[in-house]
Amino acid sequence: MAEAWQQFMAYGERYPHKLVDALLQHLQIVGITLMVSLALAVVLTLLLMDHRRAAELAVSVLGALYSVPSLAAFALLIPLLGIGMDTAIVVLVIYNQFLLVRNFLAGLDAVDPSTVEAAIAMGMTPLQVLLRVRVPLAFPVIMAGVHLAIISTIGIATIAAVINAGGIGVILFDGLRSHKIAKILWGTALSAGLAITANMLMTRIERLAEKRLHFS
Amino acid sequence: MMDVLTPVSPALEFHHVTKRFPDAGYNAVDDVSLSIDEGELVTLVGTSGSGKTTLLKMVNRLYEPTAGQIVLRGHDIMAADPVQLRRGIGYVIQQVGLFPHMTVAENIAVVPKLLKWDSARTGARIDELLQLVQLDSAEFARRYPAELSGGQQQRVGLARALAVDPALMLLDEPFGAIDAITRDGLQNELLRIHAAHRRTYLFVTHDIREAFKLGTRVLIMHGGRVQQFATPDEIAAAPANEFVVELLASAGTSVGPSGEASVETSGGMSAGTSVGTSTGDDVRG
Numbered sequence: 001m002a003e004a005w006q007q008f009m010a011y012g013e014r015y016p017h018k019l020v021d022a023l024l025q026h027l028q029i030v031g032i033t034l035m036v037s038l039a040l041a042v043v044l045t046l047l048l049m050d051h052r053r054a055a056e057l058a059v060s061v062l063g064a065l066y067s068v069p070s071l072a073a074f075a076l077l078i079p080l081l082g083i084g085m086d087t088a089i090v091v092l093v094i095y096n097q098f099l100l101v102r103n104f105l106a107g108l109d110a111v112d113p114s115t116v117e118a119a120i121a122m123g124m125t126p127l128q129v130l131l132r133v134r135v136p137l138a139f140p141v142i143m144a145g146v147h148l149a150i151i152s153t154i155g156i157a158t159i160a161a162v163i164n165a166g167g168i169g170v171i172l173f174d175g176l177r178s179h180k181i182a183k184i185l186w187g188t189a190l191s192a193g194l195a196i197t198a199n200m201l202m203t204r205i206e207r208l209a210e211k212r213l214h215f216s
Numbered sequence: 217m218m219d220v221l222t223p224v225s226p227a228l229e230f231h232h233v234t235k236r237f238p239d240a241g242y243n244a245v246d247d248v249s250l251s252i253d254e255g256e257l258v259t260l261v262g263t264s265g266s267g268k269t270t271l272l273k274m275v276n277r278l279y280e281p282t283a284g285q286i287v288l289r290g291h292d293i294m295a296a297d298p299v300q301l302r303r304g305i306g307y308v309i310q311q312v313g314l315f316p317h318m319t320v321a322e323n324i325a326v327v328p329k330l331l332k333w334d335s336a337r338t339g340a341r342i343d344e345l346l347q348l349v350q351l352d353s354a355e356f357a358r359r360y361p362a363e364l365s366g367g368q369q370q371r372v373g374l375a376r377a378l379a380v381d382p383a384l385m386l387l388d389e390p391f392g393a394i395d396a397i398t399r400d401g402l403q404n405e406l407l408r409i410h411a412a413h414r415r416t417y418l419f420v421t422h423d424i425r426e427a428f429k430l431g432t433r434v435l436i437m438h439g440g441r442v443q444q445f446a447t448p449d450e451i452a453a454a455p456a457n458e459f460v461v462e463l464l465a466s467a468g469t470s471v472g473p474s475g476e477a478s479v480e481t482s483g484g485m486s487a488g489t490s491v492g493t494s495t496g497d498d499v500r501g
Contacts, residue, residue, distance in 0.1 A: 124326075
């Protein structure tokens with residue numbers, strides 16, 4: 001154990017740039033994935049929000065896709081898209097759709113129908129009803145979906161190293177292949193550390209938002 | 217808000233209005249024709265499923281009629297842009313429907329904002345309206361709906377609907393979920409506000425006593441059809457049919473001596489009615 005700790009520290013001192021590069025690359029994958037995921041999820045939500053049956057069907061299809069193990073999903077897409085970061089991002093975006101669209105729709109649906117009726121009857125346009133009433137009231141549930149998607153993306157992006165996407169997973173899988181305990185520990189520490197940090201940040205943002213929106 | 221009300225009479229007309237919901241085997245509203253004058257406070261009363269709420273919701277186009285025509289101050293409402301139409305009609309519902317993420321002041325300011333009033337005008341109007349519904353502006357303007365009692369919430373709901381001084385107010389059982397004592401106070405305030413501004417009000421209720429207390433005329437509905445549309449005194453003196461007689465009798469015990477004969481029942485009702493009318497007359501001066 002003490003030996004592993006020494007190796008861990010030694011690796012950190014010798015190759016700090018490798019660790020920083022891996023972390024930055026990981027953040028890049030996560031960042032691009034989230035932006036594309038959010039844009040797509042917003043479009044899907046807008047298309048589905050007034051069509052209950054289509055929405056239920058879409059969410060169950062997205063759920064089925066989400067249940068495909070990530071290694072299998074990466075492997076299945078290699079013949080179509082090749083290896084690399086792009087393929088990884090496509091898979092991550094597809095996974096996120098389940099977490100995001102499901103929560104977006106659930107949040108919008110949970111707004112009290114009489115509140116929505118009042119908004120319509122007061123002369124709000126459909127867009128005003130959405131932006132001024134439904135989205136603010138659904139905000140906690142929407143943010144919960146984003147929160148889940150961030151944590152999930154950070155985790156699954158680690159596995160994307162097997163198809164050459166780069167990121168923290170490279171260090172981890174290198175370590176596994178070459179039995180280098182230092183690399184395994186660094187890979188684990190970075191990916192867990194990133195997930196925990198993101199989790200804390202999102203929890204804080206959610207609390208702030210709830211306070212601002214005055215839900216008790 | 218200070219514009220002089222040009223007396224367009226009648227304020228609201230229904231011509232053979234029918235509503236059948238998809239997959240329903242009957243008409244929720246069945247061939248209703250009637251005319252309401254400017255400044256009336258018409259109460260719509262009937263059992264659940266009588267079509268009273270459906271009739272109300274067709275006026276601001278939350279529902280669209282299957283057949284017939286609704287004319288608001290000379291204009292066919294189907295020819296209007298529904299969004300613009302609704303901004304000129306106040307709407308109050310039983311569930312209140314206040315926006316929980318907005319303060320009392322922000323709730324009241326919704327329609328003024330939609331109509332792009334400047335903030336000074338909106339602010340002045342909020343104070344004026346809170347005074348009108350007897351809520352202290354300093355104490356309540358910055359509160360959220362969750363921090364109000366049911367009665368206070370409905371006062372805010374009323375103030376919000378009155379914000380831009382609409383020519384027509386639609387009220388769908390606004391006091392239905394409020395305890396009896398608070399309800400009585402709110403009814404009196406509604407009469408006072410109506411008397412002061414003389415806008416046209418349509419007020420749906422299932423409570424016959426409330427209908428008789430508030431209505432300048434009472435519209436009794438059953439099975440989607442109008443059973444009787446007359447002043448409370450006229451209805452009490454001459455119920456149009458068996459259904460009206462039964463409806464009066466159902467309220468008779470709590471209004472006056474209930475009798476089996478329809479004559480005694482209507483006597484009981486007019487006693488109850490006169491109380492309501494005189495309350496209204498007092499404030500109307």
